[in-house]
Amino acid sequence: MENLLKPSNLTSSGPSTFILIGIPGLEVAHLWISIPFSMFYIISLLGNITVISVVGKEETLHKPMYLLLCMLAVTDLGTSTTVLPKALCIFWFNLKSITVDGCLTQMFFLHLFSVMHSSVLVTMAFDRCVAICNPLSYTTILPNARIAKLGLVGLLRAVLFILPMPLLLSSQPFCANCIIPHTFCDNMAVAKMSCGDITVSRIYGLVIVIVVNGLDLSLIAFSYGLIIRALLKISSKKAHQKALNTCTAHICVILTSHVPSIFSSLTHRFGQGIAPHIHIILANLCFLLAPMLNPIIYGVKTKELRDKVGKYICRR
Template sequence: MTLGTLSVFEPDQCFDLLMEDFNLTPSNPSTFILNGIPGLEDAHIWISIPFSMFYIICLLGNFMVLFVVCKEQTLHKPIFLLICMLALTDICQCTCIVPKALCIFWFHSKVITVVGCFTQIFFLYVLGATQSSVLLIMAFDRYIAICHPLRYATILTNARIAKLGLVGLIRAVLFVLPMPILLRRLSFCANHVIPHTYCEYLTVVKISCGDTTVNQMYSLVVLLVTIGSDVILTGLSYGMILRAVFRISSKKANRKALNTCTAHICVILMACTPLVFSALTRRFSQGIAAHIDILLANLYLILPPMLNPIIYGVKTKELLDKLRIYTCRMLSPGASDFKPA
């Protein structure tokens, strides 16, 4: 009702106006809400079953590889050191997202602190960039093994591999560190709900009510400088490997040389294909359902870590033989004298 020039509102109308004003007011939240997989809330319990199974298999497989390589002196070689680096990044990457996702699915524990969210982003991107570096070093290892076999032992020592891995880790930290700092500069309105199972950088950026141009551009730079450059250098390594292999007259030698690369190629394809697809769809596609996009984003962080130890265990004979021995010892203590065929 209107009285002169004064308007008198009902209490509910006043509350709505206050809430509307609040929603447009930037704020610095202390917590975010991880919403899980939007549209599939009723299926969260069922989705948690494969998630937990994949995580358990990932931990068992990668810890088994680490244990066997550490225990066996004959496996203290550059390629197995690289496999251990890959196993460590796989374990850490899965552990960054799966426990929190399972808490959301099982206990509806959706709250995550801002510090916890930004920390999760930092470690996820550092681990992703480090894993990319390890895969590049593996490609370099295969190039030296095939193109310069007589110089392999002098070029690639365990100490040199460790230093290369450390350089990859330092590079990842230096490039990723500005990302959470840039996030801290953003203003967040009343909507603090992240429609995801974990804090994914671009998803957090999208719920901000400020200008996010710098954040989006820098995330693209990090992707291109780290993973993009590693993919290009890996491709060049394999180009030189193929040129060297095709110069070998013996078909048997050709197959043997290429067979040493199959495990690494499979791991690269598994790591890069879903990552590139998810990154492109997240940036440029608006037609993919949100739950499909989120499921893909989870699978590319869970499936490769689960499958990597299986691939290297099957395709690397030395490692496979040792894994068989230790598996038989664990399953049957009387089988300690087992010798692989």
């Protein structure tokens, strides 16, 4: 992967490494900031690994909904693990340098997992739509094999959308002494280090944000429109409550994932009046809070999963 992203247009005076300075203006507080960040990451690891382990071992959970929850857990682990270890190296050991190849590779996987995460949320909305609107045909429309295929489609889409980002930047000449005021290699943060014209990279990054978030949120909204229409035709309060429980968990995950991500992306491009440390802390929390909260949300709102996790922990 790093060979693929190797910059081909660097001058002899161009840098071989970038410097990630962490959170500008709050360098003296890096150690304190690392404490909640570390706690969020540890909780995220424990929660998501537990979900993957329980669903993998319990055959009764080998259903589309729980397979999708495993996919969500994998993308959550991917995004947080791509970001936090390097940030902690900066906070704890002052290891601020990162190679250009390493920076572009981190950027690729960070955005790859983010787009995959969005794809999983769309598939989960479709899953809930079929389960509520057409329950008798649910197993026929969404067998496990089809869920796996949808997961592969989401992965392919993410690769096709995100790969041009590092490739466009790899052909740019970077200025000497590239200091990135961030804890990780975000697309726009790296683009601003270029001495060349980054118009194409800037436009492409914005288009990806609009297309991915716009398309995916539109599909999710359409699915929930069908769900609401189906619920209005059901008179049973018990059926209403059961449907709303699973949908509530999904809606909470969407809010914790998409809203901070969109806000962070837009402020990075247009929020010149926002203090840099505010934006950088928010950007880090985007990749830490959602992975930490998602398994908790589904654990609280999904009784079958909660019971199996309790059984698994007691057995251990």
